[in-house]
Amino acid sequence: MDKLDIPQGTLDLMILTILAREPLHGYGISQRLAVLSREQFQVNPGSLFPSLYRLEQDGQLKAEWRPTENNRRAKYYRLTAAGRRQLERHRERWDRASFAVTSVLEGA
Amino acid sequence: MRLLQRLASIVRWITGRDQAERDLDDEMQAFVEMAAADKMRAGLAAAEARRMAVLELGGVEQAKERVRTGRHGAWLDTVGRDVAYALRTGARTPAFSGVVVATLALGIGATTAVFTIVNGILLRPLPYRDPGRLVMLFYGHHGRVSPWFSPPNVRDYVGPSQAFTEAAAVAPVTVNLTGGGEPERLQGARVSWNYFNVLGAAMALGRPFAESDAQGDGLAVVLSDGLWRRRFGGRPDVVNSTTTLDGRTMTIVGVASRALRFPATAEFWQPLIFTSRELADAARGAQWVQVVARVKDTVSPGQATTALQTMADRLAAAFPDSEKDATLLVTPLHERIVGDIRPTLATLFGAVVLVLLVACANVANLLLVRGQARSREMAMRAALGASRARLIAQSLTESLVLGGVGGAVGAAIAVVTVRAVARLGPASIPRVADLSVDLPVLAFGLAITLATSIACGLMPALAATSGSSRRVVAPSSRGAVGAAGTRARRVLVISELAGAAMLLVAAGLLVRSYVLLQQVEPGFDPQGVTTFTLSLPAARYGDPDRPRTLVSALLSRLQAEPGVASAAVAMGLPFSSDLNTIAGFRHEGEREPDSASMPTASLRVVSPDYFRMMTIPVRQGRPFDSRDTATSPEVVLINEQAARRFFPARDPIGQQIRIGAELVSGGRSGPKTIVGLVGDVKYGGLDEDTPAEIYLPYEQQPVDAFTVAVRTAGDRRVSIASLRHAVAGLDPLLPLANVTGLPGLVDASLAGRRFTTLVILAFAGIAVVLALIGVYGLLAYLVDQRRSEIGLRLAIGAAPADVVWMFVREGATLTVVGLTAGLAGALAAGRLLASLLFAVTPADPATLVGVVLALAGAAACATYVPARRAAGVDPNEALKTE
Numbered sequence: 001m002d003k004l005d006i007p008q009g010t011l012d013l014m015i016l017t018i019l020a021r022e023p024l025h026g027y028g029i030s031q032r033l034a035v036l037s038r039e040q041f042q043v044n045p046g047s048l049f050p051s052l053y054r055l056e057q058d059g060q061l062k063a064e065w066r067p068t069e070n071n072r073r074a075k076y077y078r079l080t081a082a083g084r085r086q087l088e089r090h091r092e093r094w095d096r097a098s099f100a101v102t103s104v105l106e107g108a
Numbered sequence: 109m110r111l112l113q114r115l116a117s118i119v120r121w122i123t124g125r126d127q128a129e130r131d132l133d134d135e136m137q138a139f140v141e142m143a144a145a146d147k148m149r150a151g152l153a154a155a156e157a158r159r160m161a162v163l164e165l166g167g168v169e170q171a172k173e174r175v176r177t178g179r180h181g182a183w184l185d186t187v188g189r190d191v192a193y194a195l196r197t198g199a200r201t202p203a204f205s206g207v208v209v210a211t212l213a214l215g216i217g218a219t220t221a222v223f224t225i226v227n228g229i230l231l232r233p234l235p236y237r238d239p240g241r242l243v244m245l246f247y248g249h250h251g252r253v254s255p256w257f258s259p260p261n262v263r264d265y266v267g268p269s270q271a272f273t274e275a276a277a278v279a280p281v282t283v284n285l286t287g288g289g290e291p292e293r294l295q296g297a298r299v300s301w302n303y304f305n306v307l308g309a310a311m312a313l314g315r316p317f318a319e320s321d322a323q324g325d326g327l328a329v330v331l332s333d334g335l336w337r338r339r340f341g342g343r344p345d346v347v348n349s350t351t352t353l354d355g356r357t358m359t360i361v362g363v364a365s366r367a368l369r370f371p372a373t374a375e376f377w378q379p380l381i382f383t384s385r386e387l388a389d390a391a392r393g394a395q396w397v398q399v400v401a402r403v404k405d406t407v408s409p410g411q412a413t414t415a416l417q418t419m420a421d422r423l424a425a426a427f428p429d430s431e432k433d434a435t436l437l438v439t440p441l442h443e444r445i446v447g448d449i450r451p452t453l454a455t456l457f458g459a460v461v462l463v464l465l466v467a468c469a470n471v472a473n474l475l476l477v478r479g480q481a482r483s484r485e486m487a488m489r490a491a492l493g494a495s496r497a498r499l500i501a502q503s504l505t506e507s508l509v510l511g512g513v514g515g516a517v518g519a520a521i522a523v524v525t526v527r528a529v530a531r532l533g534p535a536s537i538p539r540v541a542d543l544s545v546d547l548p549v550l551a552f553g554l555a556i557t558l559a560t561s562i563a564c565g566l567m568p569a570l571a572a573t574s575g576s577s578r579r580v581v582a583p584s585s586r587g588a589v590g591a592a593g594t595r596a597r598r599v600l601v602i603s604e605l606a607g608a609a610m611l612l613v614a615a616g617l618l619v620r621s622y623v624l625l626q627q628v629e630p631g632f633d634p635q636g637v638t639t640f641t642l643s644l645p646a647a648r649y650g651d652p653d654r655p656r657t658l659v660s661a662l663l664s665r666l667q668a669e670p671g672v673a674s675a676a677v678a679m680g681l682p683f684s685s686d687l688n689t690i691a692g693f694r695h696e697g698e699r700e701p702d703s704a705s706m707p708t709a710s711l712r713v714v715s716p717d718y719f720r721m722m723t724i725p726v727r728q729g730r731p732f733d734s735r736d737t738a739t740s741p742e743v744v745l746i747n748e749q750a751a752r753r754f755f756p757a758r759d760p761i762g763q764q765i766r767i768g769a770e771l772v773s774g775g776r777s778g779p780k781t782i783v784g785l786v787g788d789v790k791y792g793g794l795d796e797d798t799p800a801e802i803y804l805p806y807e808q809q810p811v812d813a814f815t816v817a818v819r820t821a822g823d824r825r826v827s828i829a830s831l832r833h834a835v836a837g838l839d840p841l842l843p844l845a846n847v848t849g850l851p852g853l854v855d856a857s858l859a860g861r862r863f864t865t866l867v868i869l870a871f872a873g874i875a876v877v878l879a880l881i882g883v884y885g886l887l888a889y890l891v892d893q894r895r896s897e898i899g900l901r902l903a904i905g906a907a908p909a910d911v912v913w914m915f916v917r918e919g920a921t922l923t924v925v926g927l928t929a930g931l932a933g934a935l936a937a938g939r940l941l942a943s944l945l946f947a948v949t950p951a952d953p954a955t956l957v958g959v960v961l962a963l964a965g966a967a968a969c970a971t972y973v974p975a976r977r978a979a980g981v982d983p984n985e986a987l988k989t990e
Contacts, residue, residue, distance in 0.1 A: 026135060027142040045139060045164070046171040049132075053175050065134075070145070074138045075131070 003042045011043065011051050013094055016079065016087040019061065023078035025068070026052060052077060060086050132175060136168050170493045186498075190505035198509065204478065205510065208471050212514025214874060215467030216560060217521030220553040222460040224526045226453050227552070228543040234442050235367035235542075237308025238402075243409055244444040245275075245399040245416070248435035252708075255444070256395035259382045265419050265436060266399055271412035275401035276300035276307075277380055280371060282643050282813060283353040285339070286841050293643055293845030294335070294353075295373045298380035304330070306402050307370065312336075314347035314362030317379055321361065326379035329358040333366040335375040353378070354645035355841075370400075372445075372538060392430040393692065393768050400441060412438045445538050451943040452864050458940060459611055463871045464560065466607040469600040470878040471564040475507060476593050476600075477889055479572030486572050499573040500566075507565025508558075515557030522553065534859040567596050594890070601882040602926040608872070608879035609930025609963055614941055615872035616955040618865040621946040625861070630682065630854060631789030631798070632722040636673075636820045637850035639681065640831060642842060643813040652772060655810040656738065658838055662816065663715060665834045671824035674721040677806060679771075680712035681815040682791050683853035685846060691769030693802065695754075696779040707754050709746075709800040710791070713771060713809045719786055721819050729761045729784030736805040742780040743805060748788045750800035760785060767802065771809045780804070793857040795946045817850065864944060876963065879926075880970045887919055887974040891981075898978050899986025908979035915978050919971025923964055930963075931956060 006014075018024065018032050029052075030043050055061045060083030066076045079087065143161035148154060162168060176185070198205040233239045245266065246253050257265070259277070266275045279298045284291055300306075304316035312333055321328040329351065331340065340346045350357050358378065385391065403412050416436040424431045439447075479486075486499055494502075523545055530543040571593035649655050659677050666675035680686050689711040716732040718724075727748065736743050744765065751760045764779045788798040806814075820826050828847050835842055891898070898911055938950025948955065 025138065025142075027139045031146075045136075046174050049135070049171060049175045050177075068142075072138060072141065073134070074142070075135045 004037075004040045006041050006043060006047070010094070011047065012055060013087070013090045014041075015048075015051060015055065016060065016083055016090065019077055019079050020084065020087055023076040025074035025076050027074070029077070055083070059083075132172055136172060140168070173493060186501070187505065190502045191509055193502070194506040194509035197506065201478075204474065208474055208510045209514045209517060211467045211471050211474075211878065212511055212560060212564075213517035213521060215464040216511075216515050216518030216553065216557055217525065218518075218871065218874075219460045219464045219556055220518060220522035220549065221525040221529070222453075222456050223552050224522060224543060224545055224549045225529060225540075226457050227546070227548055229446055229449060229537065229539045230453055231548070232546075234445070235309075235365075239442060240440070241403045241405070242307065242441040243401050243403055243412065243438045244441050245401060246437040246439060247395065248437060249431075249433070253435075253437065254395065255398045257397050257399055258392045258395045259386045259397060260389060260392050261395075261423075261431075262397060262399055263382075263387060264423055265416055266401065269412075269415055269419060271403060271407045271415040271438075272401040273404050274302055274306045275399055276303040276305075277397040277399055278303065278371065279380055279397045280374070281378070282845075283376075284355075284643055284645055284841070284843050285351065285353055286355070286843075287352045289339070291841050291843035292339070293641065293843045294375050296376040296378065297371050297374040299377050301379050303377065303400075304364070304368075306400060307368065308402075309368040310365040312363045312365045313344060314360070316362060317377075322379040322381055325356075326381045327356060327358050328361045328379055329353065330362045330364055330377045331360060332364055332368070332375045332377075336363045354643075355647035356645075367542075369539070369542070370441075370445075371398075389427065392427060394770070401438075403438070409438045409440060449537055451940070452860070455614070455940055455944060456864065456867060458937065459614060459868050459871045462607045462611050463875050464556070466604045466611075466875040466878050468560055468563050469604045469607070470882050471507075471510075471560075472567055473597055473600045473604075473882050473885060475564060475568035476571055476597050477885065479503070479568040480593050480889075483572055490573070496573050500569045503569030503572060504562065504565045507568070508561045511557050511561025511564065515553065515560075518557070519553055522549075534863050536860040567600075568593075571596055594893075597886050597889070598922060601879070601886050601922050602929065604875070604879035604882045605923060605926025605963070605967065606929035606933060608875040609927050609959060610933045610937065611868065611872035611875045612959045612963060613931065613934035613955060614937075615865070615869045616959050617941060617945055617948055617950065617952060618861075618868055620948050620952065620955055621944070622858070622861060622865050624947045625794050625858065628790065628794040630794060631787050632682065632724050634683075634850035634854050636823075637721070637817050638820070638826055638828075638831070638847070639684065639815050639817045639850055639853070640844040640847040641684070641686070641813070641815045642835070642844065644842070646812065648839075649812055652738075652775065652810045655812055656807060659715065659806060659810070659814075661838055662834065663717070665837065666816070666818055666831070669818075669826060669830055669834065671820045671826055673819045673821040674717050675816070675818045676715045676718035676721040677814045677816050678712060678714045678718055679811045679814040680710065680714075680791075680801075681817060681850075682789050683793075683850070683857055684815045686815055687813065688791070689769060689771065690799075691767050693765045693767045696764035696766055707800070709750055709754075709802045711767070711769065711771065712801055712803045713806050713811050713814070714803055715806045718803075718817075721817060722789070724789060725787040727785045727787060728759075729782070731784055731786070732803075732805040732807075737807050738810075740808075742776055742778050742808055743783045744780045745784040745786050745803040746782055747786050747798070747801040747803075749798045750802060751785055753800050765802075771804070771811050775810075776808055794854070795861075815846075861944075861946075876966065879963075880966055883919060883922060883967050884970040884974060886922070887915055887971050888977070890918065891915060891974050891978045894978075895981055895986045898981045899983040902981060903983040903987065911981075912972075912975045912979045915975035916968075916971055919967065919975065923967040923971070926967075927960055927963060931960070 014033060015029060018029055018036070024032065026045065026048060030045065030048055033041055033043050052061065052063075056063055056077065060080055061077045062080050063075050063077050065073055068074045140158065140161045143164060144154070144157040147157035147160055152160065234242065236242060244255060245257065246255055247257050247261070248254075257277075262275075262277050266272070269275075277300045280295065281298050282293055282295050285294050299317075301317040301319055301322035304311070311330075313336075314330075316330065317328060331346070336342060336346065346360050347362060348359065350359055352358070353376075364377070380397070386394070403409060407415070413436065416438065420431070420434050420436050424434060489499060490496070526543050526545060530541055533540040533543075644655050644658065649658070663675050663677065666672055678686070680688060690708055691711055692708045694707075714732070716734065716736070719726055719731045726745075729745070731745065732743070746754075746760055754760070755763065760782045761784070763782050765782065766779055767777070770777060786803065789801075790796065791799055791801075816831075818826055818831070828844075831847070832844055835844055901911060902908070934956075935951055942950050
């Protein structure tokens with residue numbers, strides 16, 4: 001089945017949401033995203049990592065190297081306080097936008 | 109806060125870059141391994157799992173590149189890497205980089221230097237308060253426009269005018285400075301007491317003149333900064349001390365600021381006080397002061413002219429004899445000072461811009477060649493994921509680095525050049541001593557460096573990146589690469605040839621003018637004549653017998669000097685800085701002509717031996733001799749020009765004239781008989797028409813300032829010390845000024861023109877060399893590019909001559925198109941040049957033909973050498989390389 005393109009601007013929101021639950025490494029995020037989207041989205045690492053690095057630079061994520069459950073070393077990202085605030089803002093806007101879009105579609 | 113965070117992360121990114129790179133590497137590695145592990149769990153073989161994982165990552169390198177470029181400050185990093193790369197490649201090919209940098213440095217340096225001169229002279233406002241409102245007045249009368257006014261006219265025209273807030277009269281003066289060292293002759297100006305207020309020039313020390321200074325004897329003086337430093341050691345305590353000028357004790361009230369250079373040669377200023385005689389209506393014909401004024405804020409120069417003209421019309425009604433048809437003009441002071449040099453500077457600037465364009469084209473050409481040589485590298489990078497914009501940015505960075513280095517070297521060249529021009533530049537250029545590199549110049553230098561770099565780099569960058577990445581796969585790209593690049597190179601070479609042709613035409617015309625000018629006969633033989641000027645202070649030489657005695661004693665002393673063939677004095681020696689007195693005159697016995705048709709002539713006062721000393725031929729009648737004394741009947745000589753103009757139908761000898769000017773205060777002013785006719789001489793410059801001249805004998809007009817000229821016999825020389833000794837023997841307080849030779853004076857009149865000619869010639873030389881390099885380079889490249897084709901042609905039986913012809917035709921086409929464009933450009937720009945030419949027109953056929961032949965010949969050589977090499981291609985070898 002064809003995967004969907006991730007809608008413009010929502011990747012950050014999804015990353016922040018996923019990381020709000022627990023810190024994860026890049027691969028984990030991509031897997032979680034696939035599962036949570038019921039395999040509709042698959043994030044290309046070429047898009048995922050630039051987003052992660054940018055969010056980290058903006059102070060919304062913090063990264064640290066930790067061993068994985070399989071005893072590999074991986075870079076785990078976790079939300080900072082700023083990231084949490086950003087997530088709330090982002091989430092609220094998204095909810096309003098998606099409600100608006102749905103309203104339009106149903107009202108038409 | 110956010111901004112700070114960003115900055116901090118940029119800094120971290122730059123400082124901790126190696127660590128960050130390693131992190132990124134590890135992270136990607138971890139990603140691949142985890143993905144592969146998952147796939148193995150799903151049942152794939154280890155190798156296959158890993159391959160799939162890498163594929164999923166979308167190519168490790170591309171992913172990393174996207175992370176890098178996605179970060180804040182990534183552009184900085186990119187720029188840094190591009191610059192480092194440019195420096196590395198630049199250093200790897202020192203010859204190439206050297207040529208590019210040198211070419212750009214030459215172009216940028218020359219352009220910046222010329223701009224500095226244009227800026228300093230034409231663009232920079234005069235260093236006075238609100239300089240845009242300063243104007244100079246001009247007086248049109250008898251069909252001539254001159255800046256000279258008579259004192260009553262200043263009083264009557266300027267005084268009542270509502271157009272000006274203030275106006276001041278200025279009269280040049282020379283005085284002898286004595287005391288505290290060798291006596292010295294100084295040039296200065298007598299000025300209205302409010303002069304410094306009008307200009308709004310600051311004082312370095314002391315005060316400007318006050319109204320009280322202009323009463324009584326006016327024994328106050330303001331020194332120029334230069335004189336103060338040179339003669340008074342720059343001591344601050346000179347204010348209120350005294351100095352002796354022309355034997356009068358003057359109080360130094362102030363020192364003007366360095367910026368004040370008006371009149372240009374003035375070293376001091378003293379109050380100008382008009383006597384009642386000078387202000388009398390009868391003195392309206394004696395025009396000897398200039399007027400500088402400050403226009404009211406609400407008045408334009410045009411309105412000021414109109415206001416003055418109304419006044420002039422009123423005066424014309426009141427004084428129809430002298431003021432009928434007089435007109436008045438108002439010109440901005442800045443225009444008055446720099447107006448004459450404007451065409452020269454415009455030409456120089458136009459020329460240097462052409463040089464810069466040719467240099468640019470040449471560098472673009474070189475970069476194109478290199479771009480073509482590096483097209484594989486570009487294709488490889490494109491294949492590895494670099495966008496076209498990225499590649500163009502990188503190419504531009506390379507040309508910016510080259511341009512930046514070139515610009516830096518060019519700035520150094522400009523500074524050195526400008527210093528040299530400021531120090532050695534011909535004195536005929538106004539404001540030249542004040543030239544300096546200032547903010548507008550720096551901005552200009554930076555702007556042209558940027559513009560040049562981009563202009564040079566853009567076309568090569570576009571051409572080098574125009575192909576697709578597929579090219580890298582093709583085994584041989586020689587034939588396919590850069591058709592666009594080659595087309596661009598043709599256009600560039602044609603532009604270079606056109607620019608070079610334009611400059612060469614300009615240089616040719618100027619050189620021809622200069623050569624023709626040097627062949628102009630001045631009408632006398634300057635060789636072996638030494639001159640100096642004397643000015644007799646009125647305090648000791650007021651009685652007209654005193655100058656007479658001094659001059660005759662001095663001339664006999666000088667004639668007795670060993671080696672001296674003849675000696676004479678003259679007021680109005682050709683090419684000297686003597687006062688050129690122009691006066692109206694009328695034929696005695698005829699009724700007074702109306703003022704508009706009153707003839708005017710230049711007055712010269714000379715001693716009897718003058719004509720023999722100068723080798724000026726006496727055509728008719730006799731020269732002055734011992735018969736012409738202070739008391740004998742008044743006599744004059746006229747030159748051929750005066751005879752042609754004023755006595756077209758009759759013999760001038762024996763005619764009588766009256767002269768409307770008084771050379772010596774209270775001197776003889778009766779009717780004067782023309783006793784001889786002498787040859788014409790050039791006066792102000794070899795390129796000027798000979799004026800009508802009237803010579804008067806010194807004995808009858810003992811003027812107090814004149815030039816002494818001594819001709820030595822054969823190749824003997826007379827020492828300056830012996831001249832000084834001769835003068836000091838008669839009056840130890842009398843300084844010798846402007847000691848020089850007549851050949852030097854004639855030569856100095858050519859200095860400005862020589863300077864312009866040499867500069868344009870140098871520019872043309874540079875442009876021609878660059879253009880020839882361009883032609884040669886392009887042809888050599890084409891030959892190289894088409895080696896296999898040439899080999900094939902030769903293999904199937906083409907004669908070597910045919911192959912040579914193939915390339916010669918290519919070169920000839922470039923040359924013909926380039927030259928045609930260049931000549932068209934030269935003709936179009938001819939108007940600009942016309943005012944600098946002498947005896948040739950901008951379309952001078954000889955020059956145009958000469959330029960065409962010279963450039964075509966040189967271009968033919970530049971074509972033939974590579975074309976010749978084409979014939980030497982070995983078919984076997986050429987075909988094998990395919």
